[in-house]
Amino acid sequence: MSWPAIEAHRDYIYEQLNQGVTVATIHQRLHDEHRLEASVASLRRWVRANLPEQARRDQVRVLRPDEVEPGAEGQVDYGKLGMWCDPQTGRRRAVWAFVMVLACLRHMFVRPVLTMDQQAWTQATVDAFVFFGGAPVRLVPDNLKTGVERPDLYDPQLNRSYGELAAHYGVLIDPARARKPRDKPRVERPMPYVRDSFWRGREFTSLAGMQADALRWCVEVAGTRACRALDGAAPGVVFATVEQPALLALPRSQFELASWSRPKAGPDIHIKVGKTLYSVPWRLIGQHVDARATAHTVQVFHDGALVKTHIAKPRGKQTHTGDYPPEKIASTCAPRPGVGNKPRWSDHRPPP
Numbered sequence: 517m518s519w520p521a522i523e524a525h526r527d528y529i530y531e532q533l534n535q536g537v538t539v540a541t542i543h544q545r546l547h548d549e550h551r552l553e554a555s556v557a558s559l560r561r562w563v564r565a566n567l568p569e570q571a572r573r574d575q576v577r578v579l580r581p582d583e584v585e586p587g588a589e590g591q592v593d594y595g596k597l598g599m600w601c602d603p604q605t606g607r608r609r610a611v612w613a614f615v616m617v618l619a620c621l622r623h624m625f626v627r628p629v630l631t632m633d634q635q636a637w638t639q640a641t642v643d644a645f646v647f648f649g650g651a652p653v654r655l656v657p658d659n660l661k662t663g664v665e666r667p668d669l670y671d672p673q674l675n676r677s678y679g680e681l682a683a684h685y686g687v688l689i690d691p692a693r694a695r696k697p698r699d700k701p702r703v704e705r706p707m708p709y710v711r712d713s714f715w716r717g718r719e720f721t722s723l724a725g726m727q728a729d730a731l732r733w734c735v736e737v738a739g740t741r742a743c744r745a746l747d748g749a750a751p752g753v754v755f756a757t758v759e760q761p762a763l764l765a766l767p768r769s770q771f772e773l774a775s776w777s778r779p780k781a782g783p784d785i786h787i788k789v790g791k792t793l794y795s796v797p798w799r800l801i802g803q804h805v806d807a808r809a810t811a812h813t814v815q816v817f818h819d820g821a822l823v824k825t826h827i828a829k830p831r832g833k834q835t836h837t838g839d840y841p842p843e844k845i846a847s848t849c850a851p852r853p854g855v856g857n858k859p860r861w862s863d864h865r866p867p868p
């Protein structure tokens with residue numbers, strides 16, 4: 517037992533701890549200046565047993581400027597993985613990756629996609645929250661048009677789909693400044709690792725299979741890697757006990773995925789949303805409207821007011837005759853000349 521040798525330096529140890537000196541540094545000074553033979557582990561045990569308040573002081577960890585509290589922040593990036601030959605079509609396609617990294621423990625979610633439009637970006641964000649079992653308090657995405665319409669450090673204007681997502685989950689969207697990768701270093705640095713470890717040298721038979729493999733890779737490979745920033749701990753191993761409980765709970769109601777567009781009403785009183793034409797009130801001809809499309813409905817807004825609702829169709833044309841001016845309704849409903857009045861072939865057949 518080396519405690520008597522340590523006890524002789526009680527006052528010195530107490531004074532050093534009060535000044536914020538760590539136990540490791542105190543041990544080094546006692547060893548160099550006072551020829552203490554006890555190990556640093558013995559000194560730690562002595563401090564815990566004899567100076568419990570000072571031991572707790574030594575355990576307090578001050579966050580570095582770039583450190584983040586558990587559950588406080590998720591950083592999002594979007595980068596190219598490479599080219600992929602689709603076995604089903606034989607086409608070579610560019611594959612992109614949506615990556616979200618929880619800034620505290622570096623646990624990550626990866627979603628390969630072929631196109632990153634507004635709907636895919638929002639859906640990937642929702643799936644990331646499901647993967648983590650909660651949402652971070654703050655999201656730091658790239659300044660992409662899919663997520664941010666106008667990059668602005670002080671007043672970022674999010675597109676409406678992303679804004680609806682933020683309101684539903686109660687998260688703050690705080691876009692990174694354009695061309696400022698240091699605003700989200702936790703996700704910028706792992707991108708080469710994702711390309712090398714998950715993507716390069718591997719073959720995939722389908723996009724769905726690729727996305728399923730990405731989830732397994734996040735859990736079994738990236739989640740079990742020794743992370744130097746975590747003193748060698750694996751992000752996925754400590755995530756369940758340290759960060760997951762600090763995330764915002766997911767709402768009970770399911771998020772309704774919607775895409776917004778701003779079409780212009782043509783002289784035929786129709787707007788184009790996706791591949792479908794929808795009618796709007798004739799007074800809106802020549803004006804831009806806001807269209808919100810979900811899997812089931814298409815809502816049209818003008819100056820913030822809802823002016824039209826349609827059942828969603830994958831393609832074609834959907835017209836409500838009530839959208840025409842009253843004097844035009846009769847002509848739109850009447851059969852065109854020569855259509856519907858032609859004699860049938862059976863009318864000219866001779867009687868049997």
